Amino acid sequence: MKIASWNINSVRFRIAIVEQFLRDEQPDILCLQETKVIDGDFPFEAFRALGYEHIVLHGQRMHHGVAILSRVPIVEDDRFDWQANSEARHVGVRLPNGVRLENVYIPAGGDVPDREANPKFGQKLDFLERMTRWSETLAGPSILVGDFNIAPLESDVWSHKQLLDVVSHTPIEVEALARLQAAGDWVDLGRRFHPAPARLYTWWSYRAKDWEASDRGRRLDHMWATGAAADAAVEHHVYERCRSWLxxxxxxxxxxxFAF
Incomplete structure (x- = not known):
């Protein structure tokens, strides 16, 4: 089974490249973040035409939104409010083999890494704390995917030294993510198959005129697994070429x- 994850930054605006990726790579399941569409306006037919008949949504107008699109049956969906304000940032399902699949869009956290000066940063840390408490209660193999908006390792950013005070790579965020990982005994599949310090970026700012030449990337997107799900992972891929698509x-x- 092939499970993919992508922060698409508006699924309707970028439906053509989503379709291209699905045709090229044929994942069994695609988890999307930042779909930016209410459930009723989701482009169902584009996905059904490619065989993704099983669609579970948690949408929101203009902002946030997550979706799971599958060619295999998925059941028992849930939607946790880890933001504690009803933002659409999580949806989870159970796969036919019983493995849980959780799709999350963790808040970016604003620009200033200070809870008092920037409430959005505090919301991000609180979100991670709620996820950590949830993670402590997990039973059975699980997969957690999505845009975590944190690049935890020194080699997960283009310059550790220059980004230490930049939201997404600050020590307080990295420590919070480490507590989440430890709480569920999660395995970071990206780094299992591409050990640090291998280059493994998943995000490049729109601000760069030539993202490829400057290569100021960060690894903000992750796929973690526990127990038998982690043991079943056989390969992990990143698709850098998609950053150059239209x-x-x-x-x-x-x-x-995964070998299941």
Whole structure:
């Protein structure tokens, strides 16, 4: 089974490159973040035409939004409010083999890494704390995917030194993510198959005139797994070429292949 994840930054605006990716890579399941569409306006037919008949949504107008699109049956969806304000940032399902699949869009956290000066940063840290408490209660193999908006390792950013005070790579965020990972005994599949310090970026800012030449990337998108799900992972891929496609997202897709 191939499971992919992609912060698409508006699924309707970028439906052409989503379709291209699905035709090229044929994942069994695609998890999208930042779909930016209410459920009733989601482009169902584009996905059904490619065989993705099973669609679970948690949408929101203009902002946020997550979706799971599958060619295999998925059941028992849930939607946790880890933001504690009803933002559409999570949806989860159970796969036919019983494995849980959780799709999350963690808040970016604003520009200033200070809870008092920037409430959005505090919301991000609180979101991670709620996820950590949830993670402590997990039972059975699970997969957690999405845009975590944190690049935890020194080699997950283009310059560790220059980004230490930049939201997404600050020590307080990295420590919070480490607590989440430890709480569920999660395995970081990206780094299992591409050990640090290998270059493994998934995001490049739109601000760069030539993202490829400047290559100021960060690894913000992740796929984690526990127990038998982690043991079943056999390959992990990132698709850097998608950053150069027409009307690209600032994120690229990631995909893990599982032997189940």
């Amino acid at each position: 009307k690209p997202s600032d994120h690229i897709p990631i995909l893990t292949e």
